[in-house]
Amino acid sequence: MPKRPLDHPAHAASARISSPLAPPSPDVPTPLLGNLTPAQFMRRYWQKKPLLIRQAIPNVAAPLSRDELFELADQDDVEARLITHFRNKWQLEHGPFAADELPALKQRAWTLLVQGVDLHDDRARALLERFRFVPDARLDDLMISYATDGGGVGPHFDSYDVFLLQVHGKRRWRISAQRDLSLRPGVPLKVLQNFEPEDEWVLEPGDMLYLPPHIAHDGVAEGECMTCSIGFRAPSSNELTAQFLYHLAERGENAAGGEHEGHAPQLYRDPxxxxxxxxAELPA
Known part of the structure; x- marks a missing residue:
């Protein structure tokens, strides 16, 4: 799913969060990364290849209960989206959503996405702190996805790094490093037209999957489930140019390749x- 722009108000809100906890030590092995140290993970996997981690957080609990998440999705200052796949038709709606505006829990194949949960809940913020071995300048947010059986957002790719942590129920993930990133026309979501999965796993509570940008993936709930997505922005060259390199913009230089049929945009990369x-220190 597309992430919010860097100048979105929620990013300003994140600056008002109370002082962060001390970051994890780069050289201490952690179950969060499959007993790799953060330094080893960054060298071997960051922006290079996916990593499946079984029991990254044993005995994990969802930061919010289902009812708490639904209450959050009903707030005006919270970004929430409802995605349904009824009768083989994708539909997307934007919140806020009152409880009676959501489909019934027994209805299959619907998903509620709530962005920026870390800005509204200390438990979500505490979970996010575990990932501060990556510079804060790259951090976007913690999103929670609630889905009923069969729910998902379709096969897609993201333009950012993401850790997908299963916190309730099971979700089946299929991934692919395919180069064909063309999208299905006439769909309100960025659903891949020719998804060809190469690997497949079922994640249970505590399991986590790391994906670098542009790895195609499709996650489908097996029963009711909740997934936390810890996202790290990989801004396009256009975004960086517009916000930081105004002299290039004034000279009319566009360093970014735009998204077009079957190809991914050029992104800031830090493999x-x-x-x-x-x-909190800006990378060189």
């Missing part, structure tokens, strides 16, 4: 980014 001890 050699080491784990950091001071995440």
């Amino acid at each position: 050699q980014q080491p784990a950091v001890a001071h995440p």
Whole structure:
């Protein structure tokens, strides 16, 4: 799913969060990364290849209960989306959603996405703190996805790094490093037209999947489930140019390749980014 722009009000809100906890040590192995150190993870996997981690957080609990998530989705200052796939037709609606505006729990194949949960709940913020071995400048937010049986958002790719942590129920993930990123026409979501999965796993509570940008993936709930997505922005060259390199913009130089049929946009890349001890410091 597309992430919010860098100048979205929620990013300003994140600056008002109370002082963050100390970041994880770059050189201490952690179950969160399959007993790799953050430094090893960044060298071997960050922006390079996917990593499946069984029991990254044993005995994990969802930051919010289902009812708490539904209450959050009903607030005016919260970004929420409802995605349904009824009768083989994709539909997308934007919140807020009152409880009686959501489909019935027994209805299959619907998903509620709530962005920026870390801005509204200390438990979600505490979970996010576990991932501060990546510079804060790259951090976007923690999103929670609630889905009924068969729910998902279709096969798609993202333009950011993401850790997909299963916190309730089961979700089947299929992924592919395919180059064909063309999209189905006439669909309100960015659903891939020719998805060809290469790997497949069922994630249970505590399991986590890391995906770098542009790895095609499709997650489908097996029964009721909740997934936390910890996203790290990979801004396009256009975004960086518009916000930081105004002299290039004034000269009319566009360093980014735009998204077009079957091809991914050119993104800021940092495959050699080491784990950091001071995440608030801007990378060189």
